[in-house]
Amino acid sequence: MSGRQLHPGAWWLWALGLATAATRTTSPLLLLLVVAATGLVVAVRRTREPWAGSYGVFLRLGLVVIVVRVVFWVVFAAQTPGPPLFTLPSVTLPSWMAGTRIGGPVSAGGLRAGLYDGLRLAAVLVCLGAANALASPSRLLKAVPGALYEMGVAVVVAMTFAPQAVTHVRRVRAAHRLRGRPDRGLRAVRGLVMPVVEGALERSVELAAAMDSRGYGRTAAVPPGRRRATAALTLAGLLAVCAGLYGLLGQGSPPALGAPPLVLGLAATSAGLWLGGRRSPRTRYRPDPWRWPEWVVSACGAATAMATVVTYGTGSPGPPPIPAAALVLAAAAALVSAPPVRREPA
Amino acid sequence: MIRFERVGFRYAEEAAPVLAGVDLEIDEGELCLVVGSTGSGKSTLLRAVNGLVPHFTGGILSGRVTVAGRDTRDHPPRELADVIGYVGQDPRAGFVTDLVEEELAYGMESLGLAAGVMRRRVEETLDLLGLEGVRDRPLATLSGGQAQRVAIGSVLAAHPRALVLDEPTSALDPVGAEDVLAILQRLVHDLGLTVLLAEHRLERVVHLADSVVLLPGGGRPVVYGPAGTIMATSPVAPPVVRLGRAAGWSPLPLSVRDARRAAAPLRARLAETPDAGTTRGAAASSPMAAVRGLEVRYGPVTALRGVDLTVSRGEVVALMGRNGAGKSSLLSTLVGLVRPAAGRAEVLGAVPHELRARAMVRHAGLVPQDPGDLLYAETVAAECRAADRDMAAPEGTCRALFGRLAPGVADAVHPRDLSEGQRLSLALAVILTGRPPLVLLDEPTRGLDYAAKARLVEILGELAGDGHAVVLATHDVELAAEVATRAVVVAEGEVVADGPVEEVLVSSPAFAPQVSKIFAPLPLLTVAQATAALRDPS
Numbered sequence: 001m002s003g004r005q006l007h008p009g010a011w012w013l014w015a016l017g018l019a020t021a022a023t024r025t026t027s028p029l030l031l032l033l034v035v036a037a038t039g040l041v042v043a044v045r046r047t048r049e050p051w052a053g054s055y056g057v058f059l060r061l062g063l064v065v066i067v068v069r070v071v072f073w074v075v076f077a078a079q080t081p082g083p084p085l086f087t088l089p090s091v092t093l094p095s096w097m098a099g100t101r102i103g104g105p106v107s108a109g110g111l112r113a114g115l116y117d118g119l120r121l122a123a124v125l126v127c128l129g130a131a132n133a134l135a136s137p138s139r140l141l142k143a144v145p146g147a148l149y150e151m152g153v154a155v156v157v158a159m160t161f162a163p164q165a166v167t168h169v170r171r172v173r174a175a176h177r178l179r180g181r182p183d184r185g186l187r188a189v190r191g192l193v194m195p196v197v198e199g200a201l202e203r204s205v206e207l208a209a210a211m212d213s214r215g216y217g218r219t220a221a222v223p224p225g226r227r228r229a230t231a232a233l234t235l236a237g238l239l240a241v242c243a244g245l246y247g248l249l250g251q252g253s254p255p256a257l258g259a260p261p262l263v264l265g266l267a268a269t270s271a272g273l274w275l276g277g278r279r280s281p282r283t284r285y286r287p288d289p290w291r292w293p294e295w296v297v298s299a300c301g302a303a304t305a306m307a308t309v310v311t312y313g314t315g316s317p318g319p320p321p322i323p324a325a326a327l328v329l330a331a332a333a334a335l336v337s338a339p340p341v342r343r344e345p346a
Numbered sequence: 347m348i349r350f351e352r353v354g355f356r357y358a359e360e361a362a363p364v365l366a367g368v369d370l371e372i373d374e375g376e377l378c379l380v381v382g383s384t385g386s387g388k389s390t391l392l393r394a395v396n397g398l399v400p401h402f403t404g405g406i407l408s409g410r411v412t413v414a415g416r417d418t419r420d421h422p423p424r425e426l427a428d429v430i431g432y433v434g435q436d437p438r439a440g441f442v443t444d445l446v447e448e449e450l451a452y453g454m455e456s457l458g459l460a461a462g463v464m465r466r467r468v469e470e471t472l473d474l475l476g477l478e479g480v481r482d483r484p485l486a487t488l489s490g491g492q493a494q495r496v497a498i499g500s501v502l503a504a505h506p507r508a509l510v511l512d513e514p515t516s517a518l519d520p521v522g523a524e525d526v527l528a529i530l531q532r533l534v535h536d537l538g539l540t541v542l543l544a545e546h547r548l549e550r551v552v553h554l555a556d557s558v559v560l561l562p563g564g565g566r567p568v569v570y571g572p573a574g575t576i577m578a579t580s581p582v583a584p585p586v587v588r589l590g591r592a593a594g595w596s597p598l599p600l601s602v603r604d605a606r607r608a609a610a611p612l613r614a615r616l617a618e619t620p621d622a623g624t625t626r627g628a629a630a631s632s633p634m635a636a637v638r639g640l641e642v643r644y645g646p647v648t649a650l651r652g653v654d655l656t657v658s659r660g661e662v663v664a665l666m667g668r669n670g671a672g673k674s675s676l677l678s679t680l681v682g683l684v685r686p687a688a689g690r691a692e693v694l695g696a697v698p699h700e701l702r703a704r705a706m707v708r709h710a711g712l713v714p715q716d717p718g719d720l721l722y723a724e725t726v727a728a729e730c731r732a733a734d735r736d737m738a739a740p741e742g743t744c745r746a747l748f749g750r751l752a753p754g755v756a757d758a759v760h761p762r763d764l765s766e767g768q769r770l771s772l773a774l775a776v777i778l779t780g781r782p783p784l785v786l787l788d789e790p791t792r793g794l795d796y797a798a799k800a801r802l803v804e805i806l807g808e809l810a811g812d813g814h815a816v817v818l819a820t821h822d823v824e825l826a827a828e829v830a831t832r833a834v835v836v837a838e839g840e841v842v843a844d845g846p847v848e849e850v851l852v853s854s855p856a857f858a859p860q861v862s863k864i865f866a867p868l869p870l871l872t873v874a875q876a877t878a879a880l881r882d883p884s
Contacts, residue, residue: 051444136444138443138444138448153442157442171714171716171719172719174678174683174714174719175714175719175720176703177681177682177683177703177706178681178683178707178711178712178714178720178777179703179707179720179733179736179737179776180703180704180706180707180736180737180738180780181703181736182703191722194722195719195722203439206434206436206439206440207439207440207442208402209398209402209423209434209440210432210434210439210440210441210442211440211442212398212401212402212422212423212424213396213398213423213424213426213427213430213432214424214427214432214440214442214452214453214456214500214501214504215424215427215428215453215456215457215504216424216442216456217424217456218424218425218427218456218457218458220458281457281458282455282456282458283454283455283458283459283460283461283464284455284461285448285451285452285454285455285461285464285465285468286451286461286464286465287461
């Protein structure tokens, strides 16, 4: 069992479970526990793939979110009960702008509420970051149904645009300096945009040519009858899923509109995707298997989410023992998973 | 295996033809080399084989291209992926996945091979190309030679019957290039693979080729025949062939080994004359740029450590070494693009990274690896005007320089439509507009044909004569032999050899130019030197 990478789906389920738990509470202790759990698991379980470094980026992004949230809270919604800590100069917007008041007295309670709210958003972000670091999008792509594969590739390729653009900007800035143009400031930025966009376009055309010559997009011959059946099944299935979700979530909708169409819709969509997948002759190289560690890891995520959702609705303070215990369980159980292949440092 | 019947290609109805009347029939197990000057349509020919031309580029293809009996007219590139493996000029541009192993499997996944077959073939390919050690490395961390090998492996794993490669070694150092070519030769000999490749550096490949397709360019008919026959009259030829022609050897040698055998009597005769070969060499007089104890770091990676180097007026220094040895870092430091982590760099008494851009261009100018980076304008004329403005030079300076470097280019041409050699000339003209005393060039011969290279050699010689100092980082040993007065070899961020070009190049098996391999131990480096010695043996 050593040196195997977990199925990326398991990590995503686990992370989504933790994220769900985070949305259901503003208790700072629980939120910090969520962040700590993801941090621990990422530290122990991440590989050395290029994406694995993304956790730190998300962590920093989380800090930014907290700061922004607190600032907004102070500026726009400071009127919370409690003795004011300090008072900002206030302006009341005219009534056609909803008469919102900006500034005013800021209470300790208000600050704290802003902080916790920011922390909650940050925790959700960090959960996504953990999923990214543990299972790169390109590995997740391998697990996507065949019918959706080609769309998935387009998405992944598009995501590589940002890092490549950064390299390109560096090259263009260097060229500016070599030509004796200012390499800093507003004038420099103006000269950057066109070459970078041109470079990105050229690269994508080249990549597309390379992918095409390696067989990307080959299709097997499919009788038109089956093609129509695929389209009909998928479309009808998606409509039924929408109806089902509406029935489940909407208040006062008839109960018959809930679970039955959802289940039927999911079945039809799956059948459609399966049929559609038959059109692509693609196979998978070393697909990630789904064995007991995957079950355990995703069950941990689900259990954490369930525990928080069941214990309370939204926003009650204090760390009830059950969700806290579930979070500790999440971290511990994730460690049960197989250690990843330790790749040689680059 | 690959068959062209009266194939012609043009991008638009009214445009000049890129290819015309091409008739080829390349057999199974043949290693065929496509040669021609830049812009003669080599890449177009290669891309026509797997249908990228015209399915991907647009344009009008006449005649018929068939591969293993399939007409590219009815088969787009993806339908030919199982018989043709195509590797483009920049292997990294074609990588789809993140990891070596997944990249190798990608093509097979698209073809829908069974999981067991894929697993076996990935292992075989790893062994065949010597990639076992890097199998789970991210592609972004590979060296140039490794990346090229992964690119070849990734198409090879799908077991195509023919391999098409566009300049597979142009970005590689001599040793990396030899690795890649040795593998190609093995594939042809052991597996009967058909290989079609284009390459500018003929000295690296011509001895491996069975046949040659010569594209004379300008719409003249394509010549196809056995390598020896074509090379006897080809306008583009490597040093060994030019030497063979000058010495009148028959049959014409294509490899250093054959040439060395043919040259045995000549060597014996020349050995008796004590001063065969001339020593170039400017007297190192006034130093212009110097680095002392230079150290450059990128994050945790140390690119240069403890480098000491002085460059003097009138010198042409060839900076050589493996991919990633630190050559570009040294050049970047000298123009202030990189701040040294320790030590000191000085150009004419100024510290490069402290100079503002406007002052920098009066001290040192660098033509980067991709000269296109320097060019933004819509036309050649606008580019030159912008350069005059940027460098505060009198109007017309840049245009006059460019006219001298590359005569006969119209003002209205878009820099993107220039040939590789013309583009390099334009970038060089832009840089020289500021009259920098120190001129730096990073890999100037990538994609240059022999004619353009000869022009470059002339220009660099003139610059040195005018009192400029020139430093060029290059993998091209023939260029270094032609133009440099001094060679500096960098390895692992340290200077490992520094001396007159004759001494440094001749003593190294990897960096020795062909002529010096043929005449060793005589200190002859270039065809010109050798022919001079031939004519005047006294």
